[in-house]
Amino acid sequence: MIGSKILSSGHYVPEDIVTNDDLAKVVDTTDEWIVSHTGIKTRRVSLKGENTSDLATKAAKIALERAGVSADEVGFIIVTTFTPDGLAPSTAALVQKNLGAGNAWGFDLSTACAGFVFGLATADKFMKSGDYKYGLVISAEVNSKMMDFTDRTSTVFFGDGAGAVLLTQSEEGNIVGEEMHTKGDEKVVHSGRIAPLSSLSSDNYPKIDAFAQEGRQVYEEVTMNIPNHIQNFLKIQGVELDDVDYFVLHQANLRMIEKVAESLEQDMDKFVTNVEEYGNSSSAGIAMAFDQLNSSINLTGKKVLLTGFGAGFTYGSILLSF
Incomplete structure (x- = not known):
């Protein structure tokens, strides 16, 4: 196959x-x-x-x-x-x-x-x-x-x-399994929304809004739901938490990643992070962190879990095996 x-x-x-x-x-x-x-x-x-x-x-x-x-x-x-x-x-x-x-x-x-x-x-x-x-x-x-x-x-x-x-x-292939979820809520996180016209006039032109988020709600959503999502996903894949060599989560906030690690009872040494130096780079954070991992060690024989979350509220995981 x-x-x-x-x-x-x-x-x-x-x-x-x-x-x-x-x-x-x-x-x-x-x-x-x-x-x-x-x-x-x-x-x-x-x-x-x-x-x-x-x-x-x-x-x-x-x-x-x-x-x-x-x-x-x-x-x-x-x-x-x-x-x-x-x-x-x-x-x-x-x-x-x-x-x-x-x-x-x-x-x-x-x-x-x-x-x-x-x-x-x-x-x-x-x-x-x-x-x-x-x-x-x-x-x-x-x-x-x-x-x-x-x-x-x-x-x-x-x-x-x-x-x-x-x-x-x-x-x-490297991709062992995947699981995706979407729970639409434009109030939690939004960016670049373009409002429809309310009237025809010469001064109507496209306008977009700046990024905004309900930070506390995002933190609670992630720390409450993502550990359960990871545990359930790995169970379906027949993989124990301790069998995962590296976790690469969305680089939203180091404190958030630390909380997820604590909830999963996994050592922070297994969590690849770049948020300290790169900040929250949205979708690029996981991709950059994976490259940093991939470029620094030989991943042969390793299992890597990628988990992304955000966008009010979309989340999912991919399990990689090398």
Whole structure:
């Protein structure tokens, strides 16, 4: 049976580092408050004109170069993002052009912070069709362009970045199982909503709202439901918690990840994190953390659980075996 094998990975972040003290100059906050509540010390912010497609392209190039695969060999490109360059063309189409991947089609997938998990699950189905030798899944976000810098409850969390994986066909795929859930609630987390017209007039033009969230509700939703989701999912897969070598969760908040680890009675050493230096990079966080893991150790014989959550409220997990 044909499956999906992760051939390589890569990630890219903008060069500009914004510290908590930098943020405190424009937002009513302090380094002490941010670290104590979130664990975040710095984040990367696109201050030199790089948009989401630019970050995605650079992460994809790294993955392709590491695998020794040329862009024209890629069959499809899935970009997960909720901060696209625009509604049309898709960010994936721009990445396809930037890479020179003339034989690939592409589309964007939007499930916000759960994006990489949903994107990887979607790509797996295309790979299993047997029609594609290589496919790219890229998670990329320029969260900074969607922030309201008077809203300290949201602004202090977010950073920009991109992560990518290159998939290839294999009789022994890495994806063991998956489980996805959606519970729609636009009040918990929302960004970029476009209001419909209320009248015909010359001053009507498209307007979008900045990112906003109910932080306490998000924290409670995650810490109450995600540990149960992980336990139930692994039980279905016939895998014990202790058999998972690494957990790669959405990099929302270090304190949130610590709470999930505590609830699961798992050591934090098993949880891959980059939120301390990159901040909450939405869908890109898991993709970047996976690349950091994949690039630092030999994963052969290891089991890795990817769990994404967010977007008021979408969540899911993928179990990988190497």
